[in-house]
Structures are given as C-alpha cells and as structure tokens.
Amino acid sequence: MSPSPVSFRHLQRLTDDTGMLEHALGIIPRRKEGYSTDDQARALWTCLEWLDRVEGAEARILYDLTDTYLSFLQWVQRENGHFHNNIAFDRMPEDETPSDDCLGRCLWASALALVKLQDKSRTIAAQDLFEKALPRVSGMQYPRGQAYALAAVALLIRSGRPPGLMPVAESLAVRLLGSYRRHAKPGWHWYEPVLSYSNGVLPWGLLCAYEVMEREDILAVAKESLDFLIRMSVNERGQIRPVGNRGWCAPGHRAQWDQQPVDVMKLLLAVSKAYEITGDSGYADIARRCRDWFYGDNDAGALMIDAEEGACCDGLGEDGPNLNKGAESTIAFLLTEALYRKLADIHS
Structure with missing residues (x-):
C-alpha cells in the first residue's frame, strides 16, 4: 500500500491553547474529560517525527503544536521532576498516584525534542524537562516506564549529549533483563505474567539499549521477546491481531x-x-x-x-x-x- 497524504486536522481539533484533549465523541472533543500528560508527550513525539517529512504550512502547524505540548509538559512537571498526568478541563490537577509510564513517556519525548529540534530557543525547554526528570529514573518500578526511559537515555548517548548517561542506561537494562528472567519460561517469553497494553515498548527499549551497549545478551532477550509478541499478535490469516x-x-x-x-x-x-x-x-x-x-x-x-x-x-x-x-x-x-x-x- 503506497503512502497517501496525511492530515493533521484532527490533531489540531483536539488541541486547544492548553494542550491536547484526551477524549472525543465521534470527532468532537469532549472537554469535560480534560487532558492527559501522556497524550501531550505522545503528541509531541508525533510532531517531531512528522517535522522530518513536511515543510511550509504543515511544518508551521506542527511547530505551533510542538510549542503547546512542550509548554504543557513544563507546566505539569513537579519540583521533584515527576509529571502530573491527569488534568481537568479547568486546568486543576486531579488526584492520582505518580505514574512510571507517564514519566517514561515524558523523558522519551523531551529527549527526542533535544535531538530533533534545531533552534536553541526550543531545545532549552526540552533540556530542562529532561534534566529535572532524570533523577526520578532510579525509583522506577514498572517495566514500560523503564523501557521508555532506557530508549530516551540511549537516544541521547547516540547523539553525544549530555555526557555521563551510560550508567543510567546500564541500570535500566539490568532491571528490564531482570523482569524478563523472573517471568520467562518455556512457551512464555515475556517480562510479566500477562501480556497487557503497549507491549512492543518493552523489546523496543532493549533494542535501543543494544544500539549503544552492543551486549549480545540484551539483543538476545529483545529478539526472543519480540518474536514471541509477534507470534501472539498475528491471527490465522496472517493479519495483525493485538492482544x-x-x-x-x-x-x-x-x-x-x-x-x-x-x-x-x-x-x-x-x-x-x-x-x-x-x-x-x-x-x-x-x-x-x-x-x-x-x-x-x-x-x-x-x-x-x-x-x-x-x-x-x-x-x-x-x-x-x-x-x-x-x-x-x-x-x-x-x-x-x-x-x-x-x-x-x-x-x-
């Protein structure tokens, strides 16, 4: 199937001057559902990927959206570096427990912004987000957040900035490998006792680690778990069937x-x-x-x-x-x- 034009109309529709609204009824944004920081990090990632492929008016749209999402992340980052995830439409934080997944997504999005954005007037914001959040990595307990953080740190190591991140990558890789070795068994090559949501991020994190660490044990686990996930994600007709x-x-x-x-x-x-x-x-x-x-x-x-x-x-x-x-x-x-x-x- 050849590429067809892609529209950012709905991305714009869902985004107001605060950030990207989480839910819609049909294509109409549901304001009463408010905002999720997870979505701002994902949306920032999306804009950064597409900025490599568009120009002119579309690029200007994506830069404006990028600024909105970066601003949201700055706003919800706490003094301790974590990010508040759930925000009501009136801009009031909702009660919640800090999320490793949210922290990992924000680390990945800010690292990608540091690498992909060219002007310092924007990258200074991304760098501030990343540097404040990085100390929280040591307290991460859940593998998806660890995988996002590992991918973020590996990306910055590959780009050569900032220095001193390899010990962080090694620690995160050890934790993910430990999760795999605790739960994997014959017929079940996975990091947890259940295949649940966003599963691909786990082998992806280790694959990103392999690019900078070149450890064959990391590549072996990444491939074994990914091949297992593929087997569990294809139906009898060869179509993708996610869990x-x-x-x-x-x-x-x-x-x-x-x-x-x-x-x-x-x-x-x-x-x-x-x-x-x-x-x-x-x-x-x-x-x-x-x-x-x-x-x-x-x-x-x-x-x-x-x-x-x-x-x-x-x-x-x-x-x-x-x-x-x-x-x-x-x-x-x-x-x-x-x-x-x-x-x-x-x-x-």
Whole structure:
C-alpha cells in the first residue's frame, strides 16, 4: 500500500491553547474529560517525527503544536521532576498516584525534542524537562516506564549529549533483563505474567539499549521477546491481531477484542527498530501488516481511520470500530504512518 497524504486536522481539533484533549465523541472533543500528560508527550513525539517529512504550512502547524505540548509538559512537571498526568478541563490537577509510564513517556519525548529540534530557543525547554526528570529514573518500578526511559537515555548517548548517561542506561537494562528472567519460561517469553497494553515498548527499549551497549545478551532477550509478541499478535490469516483489552493474555487465555490502535503502533515501533538493527526483512513485513491493520486488514475487515481528518477510531470490537476518535488512537495512527514511512526509506 503506497503512502497517501496525511492530515493533521484532527490533531489540531483536539488541541486547544492548553494542550491536547484526551477524549472525543465521534470527532468532537469532549472537554469535560480534560487532558492527559501522556497524550501531550505522545503528541509531541508525533510532531517531531512528522517535522522530518513536511515543510511550509504543515511544518508551521506542527511547530505551533510542538510549542503547546512542550509548554504543557513544563507546566505539569513537579519540583521533584515527576509529571502530573491527569488534568481537568479547568486546568486543576486531579488526584492520582505518580505514574512510571507517564514519566517514561515524558523523558522519551523531551529527549527526542533535544535531538530533533534545531533552534536553541526550543531545545532549552526540552533540556530542562529532561534534566529535572532524570533523577526520578532510579525509583522506577514498572517495566514500560523503564523501557521508555532506557530508549530516551540511549537516544541521547547516540547523539553525544549530555555526557555521563551510560550508567543510567546500564541500570535500566539490568532491571528490564531482570523482569524478563523472573517471568520467562518455556512457551512464555515475556517480562510479566500477562501480556497487557503497549507491549512492543518493552523489546523496543532493549533494542535501543543494544544500539549503544552492543551486549549480545540484551539483543538476545529483545529478539526472543519480540518474536514471541509477534507470534501472539498475528491471527490465522496472517493479519495483525493485538492482544485484546478485554481480558489481556496469559498462558491458556487470550482476549481477541477491544483491540487498541496504540498496541499496533507499539508493535510497529519494535519491529522497525529490530529491522534497523538486524536487517531481517521479516520484521519489515510485520511493520507493513501493522500499518495495514489501520486500513482494514484486520479481524473485522474494518477501516479504522478517517484519512481526510487524520483521525482514528478508539478501538476494534466484534461489532466493528469504536467510532469515537480520541487522542491516543489518533496519535497511534499518525505515529504509525510516520514510522512506517521512515522504515520504507531504509528498506527501499
């Protein structure tokens, strides 16, 4: 399937002068649901990926959105470096427990901004975010946050700034490898007793670590776990079938429905990195199938996107797509398109 034009209309619709609203009814933003810092980090990541591929008016739109998301992250970062995740529409923080996932996503987005943005008037904000958040990494307990942080630190090591990050990368890699060794067993090559959400981020984090550490044990675990995830994410017709949100997956049980676009995007993220490192065309083929999932090559044969709006349905059930098009799913589609096109450039 050849690339088609991508619209940022829905990304703009969901974004006001505070940030990106979390939910929508159809394509209409639901203001009463407020904002999620997770979505601002994801949206910043999306803009940064697409800025490599657009120019003119589209680039100006993305720079304006980038400034909004960076500003949001600055606003919600606490004095201790953590980020408050859930914000009501009246801009008041909601009660919550600090989230490792949110911290990891913000570290990744700020590191990517440091590397990709060219003017110091913007990178100074990204650097401030990253440096304040970095000390919180040592207290991370959950593997997805660790994987995001590991990818962020590895990216900055590869870019040569700032110095002194290798011990942080080594510590995070040890923790992820420890999770894998505690839970993996014959027939279950995973970091946890359950396959749940955003699974691809775990092998992706280790693959990013391998790029800077070149340890064969890291690459072996990353590939073994990714290959297991692929086997668990393909149906009998060879289509992508992400683990369903309605019950997840454990030995002897696997939910099929409430498939989430973000899970497909995270699988594409991991296999794209695996292809970059190994050159194995099988990973590139899985990336193609992940993209095709959005265009209807899925269990329901349902188109998941509105290409003219740049919007994506919130999930796929046995009755078809969830027609609400909120932040997470729309970002998942836009990131999938950007990452797939980058992979296609490498593969061609």
